[in-house]
Amino acid sequence: MPPVRLEVRAEKLRLAAPFRISGYVFEETDAVVVTLTDGAHSGGGEAAGAYYLGDDLARMTSEIEAARGDIEAGIDRLWLQRLMPPGGGRNAVDCALWELEAARAGVPAWRLAGVDAPRPLLTTFTLGADSPEAMAEGARGYAQARAIKVKLTGELDLDIARVKAIRSARQDVWLGVDANQGYARGMLDSLIPALAEQRVALLEQPLPRGAEAELDGYRSLIPIAADESALTLDDLPGLVGRFNVVNIKLDKCGGLTEGLAMASEARELGLGVMVGNMVGTSLAMAPAFILGQQCDIVDLDGPTFLARDRDQAVVYNDGLIDCGDEVWGGGAPAR
Secondary structure, three states, rough: OOOEEEEEEEEEEEEEEEEOOOEEEEEEEEEEEEEOOOOOOEEEEEOOOOOHHOOHHHHHHHHHHHHHHHHHHOOOHHHHHHHHHOOHHHHHHHHHHHHHHHHHHOOOHHHHOOOOOOOOOOOOOOOOOOOHHHHHHHHHHHOOOEEEEOOOOOOHHHHHHHHHHHHHHHOOEEEEEEEEOOOOOHHHHHHHHHHHHHOEEEEEEEOOOOOOHHHHOOOOOOEEEEEEEEEEOHHHHHHHOOEEEEOOHHHHOOOOOHHHHHHHHHHHHHEEEEOOOOOOOOOHHHHHOOOOHOEEEEEEOHHHHHHHOOOOOOOOOOOEOEEEEOOOOOOOOOO
16 A cells, blocks of 8 residues: 555544433543545544543554554555554544545545445434433433433432433433443343333443353343443454344444444344444544444434534434535545
8 A cells, every 4th residue: 555644633522511421421532533644635533432441542642653654654454453453543543544545546435335325324312311300301302313322320210210201201212221331130120121111122231341141041121232342343252142232333343444344243143233432523423324324223423412523524414314425435635
C-alpha cells in the first residue's frame, strides 16, 4: 500500500446532560480522531474506547503511536488486525483505512463492505438511569422514538419500578433494558418475569463478564444479549447456549473489519446480531451504520447525547437513523 501521513488528535465530547448507568455517571467522554492522508485521498475514524476495559485516551493514543511507523509506511486493514490489539485505537485507524480505501477506489465504503445500498435503520434511544418518574418523562420526551433502551443499575425493586413507569408512559415502543453487568445470577428469577410482564424484548448483559457459565442451561422468558461478554471474534463460541444475541461495538472489537467478521460468525453460530456504540459523534456512528445494515437490533443514538455533533451528521427522523455518504466513507477525494 502507498505511504500515508498519520494525524492523531484528541477531542473532548461534552454531553448535553449527565448520563447514569450501573456504577458510572458520565458528563463527558474523550475521543481519539485519526486522519490518514496520501496527498490525494484521506480517511478518518473516531473512537472513544471501552471505559470498563481501561481503554482510555492515553492508551488508545499510545497504541496508535506505537504503530505509527508501520501505518505511515502503508498497510491494509488485514495487516492492521495483526499490528494492533482490539480496542478504540485500532478502531479509529481501521475506520480511517476504510474511508481512505473508498476514496482511492472512488466508491462508497458500504460497497467495499459488500452490503446493499444503506437504508435508514430503526434505532433505539437510550434512557440513563434516574427515578422512575424522571425516566417516564424522558420516555415521553422521545416522541419520535419507536424503540427505547433503558439503563438499569442492579437495584431490583427500583429497576422494576423504572421499567413499569416507562412502559406506562410509552405503550407503543419496542423496549429493551441494559443491566451493564449489574445483576447476580440469583436475582434473574425475580427480574426477568417482571420484565416480561412489561413486554421487554431484550435483556442486555445482566451478569458480569466472566460469569457467562452461570447462564448455562438457563431458560429466559426474553432474549439475553451479550455486550461486555462479547468483546471480539474470539468470544463468540463461548456465548452459544448462554446468550441469544451479541452486541457488536467497534470500540470493543477494534473496527469495522472485525465487526463485520463478528456479525457473519454470529449468524453461523445461530446468534442474533446487534450493533451498539460507546457514545460518539456521527464520525463514529457512520461505520457502525454500515454494520447495522446486517443487524437485527440497532443502537446508534450516541450523537443525541452530545452538546454538539459534527457539521456533517447522521439524521434522526421518525425513530430512524440515516447516514449519507457525505458523513463518512463516500469515496470522495481528500477533504
